[in-house]
Amino acid sequence: MENYTHILFDLDGTLTDSEEGIINALKYALDKASISENDTDKLRSFIGSALLKTLQEVYVISQERAEEIASYYRDYYTEKGIYENKLYPGVPELLSDLKKNGKYIILATSRKTTGAQGVLDIYQLNEYFDLVVGGSPDGKISEKTDVIRHVFTKTGNDIKKSAVMIGDRKFDILGARENDIDSIAVMYGYATKDEIDEAKPTYRVNTVEELKSFLLD
Secondary structure (H helix, E strand, O other), rough: OOOEEEEOOOOOOOEEHHHHHHHHHHHHHHHHHOOOOOHHHHHHHHHHHHHHHHHHHHHHHHHHHHHHOOOOOOOOHHOHHHHHOOOOHHHHHHHHHHHHHHEEEEEEOOOOEEHHHHHHHHHOHHHHHEEEEEEEOOOOOOOOHHHHHHHHHHHHHHHHHEEEEEEEOHHHHHHHHHHOOOOEEOOOOOOOOHHHHOOOEEEEEHHHHHHHHHHHH
């Protein structure tokens, strides 16, 4: 088993159970844009994805229209949705133990960096992260592949051999592969088993406790 020293974490579905806040924000935004959507499974598919791209693909709309909906989404999420969120049990202990063991911990999320930082602030997790990389304000960095690539522009490519991406969606796994690093799929998140099977992660774990054992034992 590899001794990973640089640990990249996804946020939604990996560290936090954010389904309630994200779905409520999506419903609010779509309603404001006069789009009726009651399919919870469709709404769940947005979690962990690049919001603008997914809006365009799912509803076959222009980028301008998607940006309008995304602005409504951010309005709700900033005010309410960020608080309709909770940590998965064991996450603070996992991060603390990784830090005590000298691991370099990175948050790599498709959320805009400021929004991700806000979540870390609420749950007092900032002390555990050496680097936070999210989507850029201009939207040029939003897909997970680009987020992970941007991590290595900041750290240098020489750490890739000791780096691993941990996430719950295919975007995390495929993004890791496209950046030539290993991946660990957490099966307690928002992807179906079929999605994970198709993405082919390097490893998979079922619980936060199992993830901690994998990384530290």
